[in-house]
Amino acid sequence: MIVKANAGTVTNFEVLDLxxxxxxxxxxxxxxxxxxxxxxxxxxxxDYLMETAASTQTRxxxxxxxxxxxxxxxxxxxILNIINLRPSSDVELTPIIEKPDEREIDxxxxxxxxxxxxxxxxxxxxxxxxxxNAEQEETAV
Amino acid sequence: MFCLxxxxxxVRVPPDLLKxxxxxxxxxxxxxxxxxxxxxxxxxxxxYDIKSAEGGFVLPGDGAPTYKVVFIIVxxxxxxxxxIAARFKESDSNGLRLTLGFFEDIYVPAPLIxxxxxxxxxxxxxxxxxxxxxxxxxxxxxxxxxxxxxRVENISYxxxxxxxxxDGAIDDDGLGPVxxxxxxxxxxxxxxxx
Numbered sequence: 570m571i572v573k574a575n576a577g578t579v580t581n582f583e584v585l586d587l588x589x590x591x592x593x594x595x596x597x598x599x600x601x602x603x604x605x606x607x608x609x610x611x612x613x614x615x616d617y618l619m620e621t622a623a624s625t626q627t628r629x630x631x632x633x634x635x636x637x638x639x640x641x642x643x644x645x646x647x648i649l650n651i652i653n654l655r656p657s658s659d660v661e662l663t664p665i666i667e668k669p670d671e672r673e674i675d676x677x678x679x680x681x682x683x684x685x686x687x688x689x690x691x692x693x694x695x696x697x698x699x700x701x702n703a704e705q706e707e708t709a710v
Numbered sequence: 711m712f713c714l715x716x717x718x719x720x721v722r723v724p725p726d727l728l729k730x731x732x733x734x735x736x737x738x739x740x741x742x743x744x745x746x747x748x749x750x751x752x753x754x755x756x757x758y759d760i761k762s763a764e765g766g767f768v769l770p771g772d773g774a775p776t777y778k779v780v781f782i783i784v785x786x787x788x789x790x791x792x793x794i795a796a797r798f799k800e801s802d803s804n805g806l807r808l809t810l811g812f813f814e815d816i817y818v819p820a821p822l823i824x825x826x827x828x829x830x831x832x833x834x835x836x837x838x839x840x841x842x843x844x845x846x847x848x849x850x851x852x853x854x855x856x857x858x859x860x861r862v863e864n865i866s867y868x869x870x871x872x873x874x875x876x877d878g879a880i881d882d883d884g885l886g887p888v889x890x891x892x893x894x895x896x897x898x899x900x901x902x903x904x
Contacts, residue, residue: 573716574751576782584712584784587756610746613812614755614786620857621795650792653711654859660884660891664861665793 578645581623581653582631588615622655625688634686641679642672651679655687711788714758715751718780719743721763725774733760736779744783746812750867752787753813786813788862788876793885796878798854803829803839808858808878815876818860822879823852824886843886856887 593607593615607615618624631652638648647666656662662676663669669676719740727735737757744754761780768775788794796808796816806818820829824843832840843850852858860878880886 570718571715571749571751572718572780576714576716578711578713579784581711584755587758587784591756608741608745610812611756617811646789646792649711654793654795656884658891661859661888662884664859664882664884667791 578649580631580649581618581621582626582628584614585618585623586628588618622653622687622690625690626652627688630686630688634682637682637686638679641674643674643679651683652687655683655690656680657683657689711786711792711794712755712784713752713787714782715785716761716780716782717744718778720776721779722772722774722776728775732763736760736763736777736781740779740781740783748867749785752785754783755786755812756784758782758784788865790862790865792862793859794862794878795857795859795888798852798858801832801839801841801852806841806852806858806880808860813876816860816878817876818878818880822863822877822881824881843890850887850890852887856889858887859885861885 591607635648650665721736721739723735723739740757747754759782763777763779765778766775796810799807799809805820808816823841826844828842829839832838841852860880863879864877884891
């Protein structure tokens with residue numbers, strides 16, 4: 570039954586984008602109980618993702634960031650974890666990267682890159698705008 | 711944390727869905743079958759795409775066509791070592807329980823809570839114990855007011871594929887309630903300057 574258990578990993582942003590393209594952001598249908606296209610479990614995932622850094626990210630910022638990250642000798646999973654969590658300080662970055670000192674990883678450089686390319690975590694005021702932006706980018710993942 | 715998996719299944723499309731376009735009808739059946747279920751590959755979150763649907767035979771004695779469908783599904787499958795942002799759910803003397811909203815079986819056992827710590831009855835909730843981390847004579851309480859970062863230590867799938875549990879650790883720098891580490895970056899910068 571399982572053809573390929575791992576057909577690729579996706580970032581939180583891409584999952585959010587997929588749910589948006591299914592119409593998860595149109596809150597009115599949820600209230601009216603027309604859960605035709607988006608199931609309630611998908612809404613739970615959507616609600617969780619809207620609280621994370623994924624809600625402010627755009628396709629360009631994520632691709633650009635993962636491209637630039639290749640210079641840092643990071644493992645793919647670590648890049649993914651950085652994009653999902655968007656660490657803003659050294660102490661938030663250290664648990665993500667395994668033995669950064671032994672591997673001579675430039676954590677300062679990574680943090681600078683995060684600051685440059687990934688928008689900060691959502692605050693309550695900006696959340697509304699971001700939903701609208703995300704809606705406009707309804708492209709397939 | 712999320713990844714794609716390719717699955718194959720034999721799907722019976724009930725007659726009341728046949729007025730819909732085939733792909734939509736199959737997606738509906740798949741959603742009902744897989745979403746919010748835990749398979750050996752992880753927790754199924756969303757149907758991503760249908761790769762192929764073959765057949766459509768009506769079996770003898772059955773009133774509906776059956777298709778052999780290959781499809782791609784989004785699953786929640788954390789890896790060991792991953793850091794995930796979660797929220798506090800409950801705590802007792804054995805440790806903490808965290809939630810992601812769609813996934814609630816994240817346990818932080820007592821040995822993986824930062825030490826030295828203290829477990830005391832929660833003054834706000836009689837049914838709960840609360841954990842307090844003591845660091846440089848300051849007390850840091852673990853409660854539901856902040857997002858909690860944890861690192862995946864261990865993932866276990868029970869033999870019957872319905873629920874799944876995950877062990878988390880918060881006993882390292884940068885883990886635990888995010889409020890603990892706010893302002894740390896500024897402090898580091900100050901050190902650099904001097």
